[in-house]
Amino acid sequence: MLFGVLGPLDVRYPDGRPAEIGDGIHPRVLSALLLRPNRWVDADSLAEVVWPDRVVARADRLLWDCVHDLRRRTPFFDDTAARIDSRPHHHRVNIGENELDSLLFEELIDIGRDLLDSDAPLAADYLGGALRLWRGVPFTLLDTNYSRLEAQRLADLRWDALGSLVDALVLADRAADAVAALRSAAAEPPGREDTWRRLVAVLRQAGRPIEAAAAARKAARVLGRDLG
Known part of the structure; x- marks a missing residue:
C-alpha cells in the first residue's frame, strides 16, 4: 500500500x-x-x-x-x-492496483459480500481484510462539502461491512470472533445502538445469555437508554 x-x-x-x-x-x-x-x-x-x-x-x-x-x-x-x-x-x-487504501477497501468489501452466500469463511477473510485497512477518519486535512460527504460515505461503508463480517463469521461457526469484532466496534465513541444490539443478539444466539445480559446493561449505560 x-x-x-x-x-x-x-x-x-x-x-x-x-x-x-x-x-x-x-x-x-x-x-x-x-x-x-x-x-x-x-x-x-x-x-x-x-x-x-x-x-x-x-x-x-x-x-x-x-x-x-x-x-x-x-x-x-x-x-x-x-x-x-x-x-x-x-x-x-495516477493510482494503480492495490496502491490506495480507500479503493482497496471498497474492492475487498464488494468481493466479501459477493462470497457471503457461497463461501462464508472466505467472505470473512475479505471483509476482515478491508476493515483492517481502517486507521481513522478519512481525509482529515480537507474541509469541503465533497470531502466531508466522501469521508461519511466511507465511514458508513465501514459500519455496513462490519455487519457483513459478523454475518460471515456466524455462518462460518466463528461466533467468538463475531463477538470480538462487535465488542471492539462497540467500544468506539460515540456508541452505536445497532452495534450494541447486534452484540447482544449474537451472544444470545451463541448460547451466552449471561454475557448478553451484561452487554445489554452496559449498552444502556453507554447509550443512556434501555435496548428493550
Missing part, C-alpha cells in the same frame, strides 16, 4: 519507507488529488480545497509549483512514470 487516506495521510515507497511529502499546502494538495484518484482535477477545485475560506492570488501557479514538488516526493507510477500528471489548469494523481 503506497497511499493511505483511511486515517491520517500516509505515503510510502514500495519498500515500506515513508515518503516525506513536506508541509504547508503539500499534504492538502495530495489529499485533494487522492480524493479523486485517476481523474483530472481542475485548479479551481483544488484551490477551493486547499484554501476553503479565502481567495489566493496566483493560486494556479502556487498549485503548479506544489504539484511539481510532489512529483519528486511521491513514489513513481508503474516504477517509471511520474505519479502526478499535469496539463494547463489541471492535475491528476
Whole structure:
C-alpha cells in the first residue's frame, strides 16, 4: 500500500519507507488529488480545497509549483512514470492496483459480500481484510462539502461491512470472533445502538445469555437508554 487516506495521510515507497511529502499546502494538495484518484482535477477545485475560506492570488501557479514538488516526493507510477500528471489548469494523481487504501477497501468489501452466500469463511477473510485497512477518519486535512460527504460515505461503508463480517463469521461457526469484532466496534465513541444490539443478539444466539445480559446493561449505560 503506497497511499493511505483511511486515517491520517500516509505515503510510502514500495519498500515500506515513508515518503516525506513536506508541509504547508503539500499534504492538502495530495489529499485533494487522492480524493479523486485517476481523474483530472481542475485548479479551481483544488484551490477551493486547499484554501476553503479565502481567495489566493496566483493560486494556479502556487498549485503548479506544489504539484511539481510532489512529483519528486511521491513514489513513481508503474516504477517509471511520474505519479502526478499535469496539463494547463489541471492535475491528476495516477493510482494503480492495490496502491490506495480507500479503493482497496471498497474492492475487498464488494468481493466479501459477493462470497457471503457461497463461501462464508472466505467472505470473512475479505471483509476482515478491508476493515483492517481502517486507521481513522478519512481525509482529515480537507474541509469541503465533497470531502466531508466522501469521508461519511466511507465511514458508513465501514459500519455496513462490519455487519457483513459478523454475518460471515456466524455462518462460518466463528461466533467468538463475531463477538470480538462487535465488542471492539462497540467500544468506539460515540456508541452505536445497532452495534450494541447486534452484540447482544449474537451472544444470545451463541448460547451466552449471561454475557448478553451484561452487554445489554452496559449498552444502556453507554447509550443512556434501555435496548428493550
